[in-house]
Amino acid sequence: MNLAHLPYFAIISGLFGTAASVFGKLIQIKDIQFDSNQTDLFWRCSFKAVYISLMVLCNMFVWTFFVKSLHQPGGSIVATVTSTATSYCFSAIIGSWIFHETISSVWWLGFIFVITGLLFVSLDIND
Incomplete structure (x- = not known):
């Protein structure tokens, strides 16, 4: 695979998707202890x-x-698969690291399938 044709914009898109999901989850966290007065409510x-x-x-x-990634070599398939795989993988890693979520062996198997599929779809037949 030629490094010049890596779907950089799709990877960045997936990373921002991960960040968006982290902030979405932080909205619902109630672990931050506040008193019931008006200042803490603020x-x-x-x-x-x-x-x-x-x-x-x-x-x-x-x-x-x-x-932007749709305009890179590989088109919509590579952009969609790469962005989705990046977001999926980093969301699980960040979820484990920040929110102490457990990652089961079934998740690891799925992770391997996602990465393998990403590699197969991203391979350029002409290389």
């Missing part, structure tokens, strides 16, 4: 507003870079 709402804004901003970047 901070809780402020954190949620920031997380929502960051999630929307990341989703805007997802689509910006995904559309």
Whole structure:
């Protein structure tokens, strides 16, 4: 595979998709301890507003870079598979690292299938 033809924009799109999902999950976390007074309610709402804004901003970047990736060699198939695989894989890794989610052996098997499929789809027949 020629490194000049790697789907960089699709990978960036997938990474922003991962970031958007992290911010979406942070909106729902209730582990941050606040008192019930008005100042703490203000901070809780402020954190949620920031997380929502960051999630929307990341989703805007997802689509910006995904559309750019559609114009790269390989077209829509490579862009879709690469962006999806990147987002899927990094979401699981970040989920395990930040949110302490467990990753089962079935997930690892699926991860291997996704990466293998990504490699098969991304291979250039002319190389």
